[in-house]
Amino acid sequence: MLGNLNGWHLLIVLAVILLLFGAAKLPALAKSMGQSARVFRSEMKEMKRDDEAATPEVPRATESGTASSVTPEKRPSSDTSA
Numbered sequence: 001m002l003g004n005l006n007g008w009h010l011l012i013v014l015a016v017i018l019l020l021f022g023a024a025k026l027p028a029l030a031k032s033m034g035q036s037a038r039v040f041r042s043e044m045k046e047m048k049r050d051d052e053a054a055t056p057e058v059p060r061a062t063e064s065g066t067a068s069s070v071t072p073e074k075r076p077s078s079d080t081s082a
Helices: 007-021 026-054
Strands: none
Touching: 007 026
C-alpha cells in the first residue's frame, strides 16, 4: 500500500504538515512524537520480558526423543465400577 510512495510524495506530505502546524510548533510536535515512540518501545520491551518470565522452561528431550524430567499427567480413570 505504501510501497508506491516516492520522494515527491514525502515532500508533499511534509509541506502539508508544515502548513497545518506551522514552523513554530514543529519542534514541539517532533519532541512529543519522539517521547511517544520511546515510551512505546520501552513498554514493548517490558511486555517481552514479562512474557519470557511467565513462560515455563521446556525440558530438553533426550536422544531417545522423550523428555527426561517430564512425568506423565495423572488422569482419573474412566472406569466407573466401584
